[in-house]
Amino acid sequence: MKITPLILEKSIQAANDVIELYAEEVAELDREIGDGDHVINIQRGLKVLTEQAAETSQLEWPAAWKKIGLTCMSKIGGASGSLFGTLFVAMAKEGKGGTTSFAEAFAAGVEAMKSRGKSDAGEKTMLDVLIPVAIVLQENSAEDSLSDLLIKVKETAVLGMQSTENMLAKKGRASFLEERSLGHIDAGARSSQLMICAIADVLLQECAG
Ligand code: ADP
Numbered sequence: 001m002k003i004t005p006l007i008l009e010k011s012i013q014a015a016n017d018v019i020e021l022y023a024e025e026v027a028e029l030d031r032e033i034g035d036g037d038h039v040i041n042i043q044r045g046l047k048v049l050t051e052q053a054a055e056t057s058q059l060e061w062p063a064a065w066k067k068i069g070l071t072c073m074s075k076i077g078g079a080s081g082s083l084f085g086t087l088f089v090a091m092a093k094e095g096k097g098g099t100t101s102f103a104e105a106f107a108a109g110v111e112a113m114k115s116r117g118k119s120d121a122g123e124k125t126m127l128d129v130l131i132p133v134a135i136v137l138q139e140n141s142a143e144d145s146l147s148d149l150l151i152k153v154k155e156t157a158v159l160g161m162q163s164t165e166n167m168l169a170k171k172g173r174a175s176f177l178e179e180r181s182l183g184h185i186d187a188g189a190r191s192s193q194l195m196i197c198a199i200a201d202v203l204l205q206e207c208a209g
């Protein structure tokens with residue numbers, strides 16, 4: 001499968017659509033242990049990313065990641081805006097030489113998010129989805145088919161999201177609740193998982209077609 005500009009456009013549209021579909025659920029999750037604005041923040045960013053998608057998809061990958069990252073930073077707001085922005089800007093930096101794989105760029109992006117958020121796996125955040133996904137991408141060997149990898153990515157994202165339910169929040173607003181954060185899925189983990197699964201489905205469709 002060749003990554004074409006159309007696939008980037010379809011992926012952004014799919015992320016936008018899945019968040020629209022699950023907006024009320026994500027809003028409720030952030031109301032339970034945060035301040036309730038997470039889905040609105042993400043929707044605001046995705047709306048602009050969707051408007052820019054045709055233009056972004058004409059760029060080389062590092063320039064496209066950078067444009068997406070800067071839009072996340074300026075339009076999403078909240079903790080998640082700066083974290084998603086950091087992910088894509090760091091991916092752009094890592095990919096600049098042109099020889100970096102997607103897995104390497106994504107792993108560098110996730111590392112940059114950890115530094116920015118002063119956070120790591122197990123702290124009930126979006127990183128509980130993004131870190132395991134980065135590991136699965138990196139562990140992929142050349143013999144594995146792309147569709148098998150994408151299915152594994154989806155499963156990993158879902159397990160990561162579910163794992164936040166019984167974690168004690170250590171970062172972000174939910175951490176103020178201490179034990180009361182137990183029993184709730186993290187909103188950022190849910191939105192990240194939804195977007196990753198929607199994008200993986202776009203790529204799976206391309207594999208099949
Ligand atoms: P805010 O918390 O500023 O209202 P959002 O509601 O948009 O921002 O995003 C909240 C999400 O951001 C949380 O659900 C969590 O996944 C993530 N998050 C918050 N702080 C951190 C951090 N320090 N490191 C990683 N992720 C974080």
Ligand code: MG
Nearest residue numbers: 034035037038
């Ligand atoms: Mg919030």
